Amino acid sequence: MLGMVDEIEVESDIEFNWLLSVISQRLVRKLCPQCKSVTHLEIEQINSFDISPDDDIYQANGCPECLQTGFRGPTGIYEVIEIDDSLSTMIHDGGSQSKLEKYCRTRNHSLREDGIRKVLQGETTLDEVLRVTGPRHK
Numbered sequence: 001m002l003g004m005v006d007e008i009e010v011e012s013d014i015e016f017n018w019l020l021s022v023i024s025q026r027l028v029r030k031l032c033p034q035c036k037s038v039t040h041l042e043i044e045q046i047n048s049f050d051i052s053p054d055d056d057i058y059q060a061n062g063c064p065e066c067l068q069t070g071f072r073g074p075t076g077i078y079e080v081i082e083i084d085d086s087l088s089t090m091i092h093d094g095g096s097q098s099k100l101e102k103y104c105r106t107r108n109h110s111l112r113e114d115g116i117r118k119v120l121q122g123e124t125t126l127d128e129v130l131r132v133t134g135p136r137h138k
């Protein structure tokens with residue numbers, strides 16, 4: 001996500017007055033409402049995500065409505081990074097990607113966090129979120 005910042009030509013402060021936020025999006029498959037069923041997180045996954053073993057999450061099954069895939073249509077997960085004065089200054093000063101990322105993580109939810117929220121709402125599965133967010137977006 002933040003690798004993109006390098007590609008934006010930074011010529012003056014004026015540009016950042018209109019560039020207020022950067023949005024990143026991934027598409028995940030949406031669970032079929034007809035056949036999804038409640039499941040719970042495996043014990044060994046408990047420490048990895050903000051999901052408790054008591055939370056109801058859903059798994060895909062498959063029925064004639066979804067052509068046995070367990071999913072019907074896509075839904076988006078989002079990460080919105082607001083370019084505030086501090087971040088703008090860091091970008092102008094050529095701050096490292098890890099520094100920028102660290103700052104953003106303290107202020108914005110990540111793609112994966114938004115995905116986990118959708119898992120808890122029963123919209124998609126944990127596997128779908130992990131598939132599109134990968135190890136870079138923890």
Ligand SMILES: [Zn+2]
Nearest residue numbers: 032035063066
């Ligand atoms: Zn179905």
